[in-house]
Amino acid sequence: MNASSRPLHARIHLGAIRHNYRIAKAFAPSxxxxxxxxxxxxxxxxxxxxxxxxxxxxxxxxxxxxxxxxxxxxxxxxxxxxxxxxxxxxxxxxxxxxxxxxxxxxxxxxxxxxxxxxxxxxxxxxxxxxxxxxxxxxxxxxxxxxxxxxxxxxxxxxxxxxxxxxxxxxxxxxxxxxxxxxxxxxxxxxxxxxxxxxxxxxxxxxxxxxxxxxxxxxxGISPFAVPHPAAELRPAMTLESAIIAVRDLAPGEPLGYGGRFVCDRPTRVGVVAVGYADGYPRHAPDGTPLAVAGRPTRLIGRVSMDMITLDLTGMEDVGLGTPVQLWGDRISAAEVAQAAGTIAYELFTGIGRRVRLIHEGV
Structure with missing residues (x-):
């Protein structure tokens, strides 16, 4: 597979890491x-x-x-x-x-x-x-x-x-x-x-x-359950992919492995190129937050190896190729981790080899 053939990538903001290091120094100046x-x-x-x-x-x-x-x-x-x-x-x-x-x-x-x-x-x-x-x-x-x-x-x-x-x-x-x-x-x-x-x-x-x-x-992640009020940390990783398929399901239709999610209304479903083989948490429940073209939405259906599904109901303008943020500046990795019953450390260190790292601000 060509290294750039899949839309999944992680943008690493090196300027944010430098900023966060300076905060660490400022808290312990001696x-x-x-x-x-x-x-x-x-x-x-x-x-x-x-x-x-x-x-x-x-x-x-x-x-x-x-x-x-x-x-x-x-x-x-x-x-x-x-x-x-x-x-x-x-x-x-x-x-x-x-x-x-x-x-x-x-x-x-x-x-x-x-x-x-x-x-x-x-x-x-x-x-x-x-x-x-x-x-x-x-x-x-x-x-x-x-x-x-x-x-x-x-x-x-x-x-x-x-x-x-x-x-x-x-x-x-x-x-x-x-x-x-x-x-x-x-x-x-x-x-x-x-x-x-x-x-x-x-x-x-x-x-x-x-x-x-x-x-x-x-x-860019607070070590505490809530962010430290005086430490303005900046997220250093933005994990992004894109919509690769869209389909409309009727009420009562199940979605994904095991039919965990069942539509309770006419539901527009987006399929995203990312899965647990890439480091997205397999046990993320329905409702885990994501952002589509900057707008918040939710995970629906069980995470599979290469794909996830999300709720596009009411987003009629969203189609193939629309960017999806899994975590970053709009969706905190800590939020995703909390929803999935884990910690941001595990999300970050679990990033798979198929995920391209794009370093910005060298």
């Missing part, structure tokens, strides 16, 4: 900020996003070595943090060669670092498990781990990092518990620290410290 571009920059295209931010970003954060090397190979020379560290001891040589910063979150990784023979001092950030309970060292073990790495001749920069489990619930007592456990781990040591994800950047100044890690906010 901190440096690592732009989180893991998972292909949440589906927005990691290389294009990193290049768009390279002139002003303090650095980047990714999940794994492959993501970091992709950025290095594309010309990104800023700091890059491996949020999950390395997965095998032989990766440390590549960390060394590429000048990466790595998280150390378990005893095996610690032993690999100690046994390494890098050509330059390694930069290691110790992961503290302050309550997320996925990875990291217990707060009471931090002092010994810090001392062990600090005594290693080939370890240079040492930092401490943790991750909040409930920062998107401002005021929840568990947030303060995690903050207290992190500080207890440091025990008064002057250690470079990173705690804040997007939610903490926007709502928890006491956690800003040396480095913040804005992620979802870069892409």
């Amino acid at each position: 901190s440096r900020a690592l732009a989180v571009v893991k998972a292909n920059a949440y589906g927005h295209g990691a290389i294009a996003v990193a290049r768009a931010l390279a002139a002003e970003a303090d650095g980047f954060a990714v999940a794994c070595l492959e993501e970091a090397l992709e950025l290095r190979d594309s010309g990104i020379r800023d700091r890059i943090l491996l949020l999950e560290g390395v997965f095998a001891p032989d990766e440390i040589a590549q960390v060394d060669a590429a000048g990466l910063t790595m998280v150390v979150h378990c005893r095996a990784q610690l032993d690999w670092v100690l046994a390494a023979r890098p050509e330059r001092p390694l930069r290691c950030w110790i992961k503290v498990d302050s309550g997320m309970h996925r990875v990291g060292f217990a707060p009471e073990d931090f002092g010994a781990i810090h001392a062990e790495l600090g005594a290693c001749a080939h370890v240079g920069e040492l930092g401490a990092i943790t991750h909040f489990a409930r920062a998107d619930e401002p005021g929840h007592p568990f947030i303060q518990r995690q903050l207290a456990d992190f500080d207890r781990a440091l025990g008064g040591r002057a250690v470079m620290s990173s705690l804040s994800n997007s939610a903490a950047v926007l709502s928890l100044p006491s956690a800003h410290r040396d480095w913040t890690r804005p992620g979802i906010m870069l892409y």
Whole structure:
């Protein structure tokens, strides 16, 4: 299939991402900020996003070595943090060669670092498990781990990092518990620290410290259930397709797989070239919002692999080729995600390979 034969595409507004990064910096003006571009920059295209931010970003954060090397190979020379560290001891040589910063979150990784023979001092950030309970060292073990790495001749920069489990619930007592456990781990040591994800950047100044890690906010989505009143984030992705068929159904006629939607009136139906193979949520219910030529309408019928159906009743001027926005500036990805019982993170990172990314504002 020709890459441009289908009308489905995602417009990535790089100017919006720069704008959102500046908001993250403005909320934590005394901190440096690592732009989180893991998972292909949440589906927005990691290389294009990193290049768009390279002139002003303090650095980047990714999940794994492959993501970091992709950025290095594309010309990104800023700091890059491996949020999950390395997965095998032989990766440390590549960390060394590429000048990466790595998280150390378990005893095996610690032993690999100690046994390494890098050509330059390694930069290691110790992961503290302050309550997320996925990875990291217990707060009471931090002092010994810090001392062990600090005594290693080939370890240079040492930092401490943790991750909040409930920062998107401002005021929840568990947030303060995690903050207290992190500080207890440091025990008064002057250690470079990173705690804040997007939610903490926007709502928890006491956690800003040396480095913040804005992620979802870069892409224009609030990390909270409702948008932050003082953070005017701009959506960075507009997912668009077009009407490829129109038909009229009589009252009582079922539509789509399983006949989930049954017409309760004469209904004009539009068929759109997008489906769950492209990242549109399969479980989106009838009524999920969309926009046709800028006008709001609703999804009707079950989402299939390559197509969805929507309500065009009363839109007699709409026909083949009319543009449809799945999410973007008129229909928030957060609205679509909420309707489908998921989160915008999953929508963005689930964008399929058939969706062309068109980067604007390079």
